[in-house]
Amino acid sequence: xxxxxxxxxxxxxxxxxxxxxxxxxxxxxxxxxxxxxxxxxxxxxxxxxxxxxxxxxxxxxxxxxxxxxxxxxxxxxxxxxxxxxxxxxxxxxxxxxx
Numbered sequence: 001x002x003x004x005x006x007x008x009x010x011x012x013x014x015x016x017x018x019x020x021x022x023x024x025x026x027x028x029x030x031x032x033x034x035x036x037x038x039x040x041x042x043x044x045x046x047x048x049x050x051x052x053x054x055x056x057x058x059x060x061x062x063x064x065x066x067x068x069x070x071x072x073x074x075x076x077x078x079x080x081x082x083x084x085x086x087x088x089x090x091x092x093x094x095x096x097x098x
Contacts (some may be wrong), residue, residue, distance in 0.1 A: 005048040007096070011061050014038065014047050021046040039063040040071055049098040054081050054088045068097040 008014040019034035020027050025046060050068060055061035057078050066074045086093040
């Protein structure tokens with residue numbers, strides 16, 4: 001990447017990009033499946049932030065979101081979302097995590 005910050009839109013995009021990055025930090029074109037599982041303490045290689053829906057608090061997707069920020073901070077945001085009646089899952093409210 002020639003500078004800047006790569007912000008992925010969606011958890012599937014995060015997984016695809018992190019699965020396709022070279023050792024030099026470039027994205028290589030490929031197709032197929034990935035078994036990339038992202039959880040707290042994962043060392044992101046190319047993605048520097050993400051925009052995603054509010055996922056269910058005990059899902060693997062919340063683990064991925066927690067990899068960008070401290071789990072405690074993400075859970076605090078979720079408590080606020082529940083209190084404010086945000087919409088969860090697809091076509092709901094979204095958040096940007098940096």
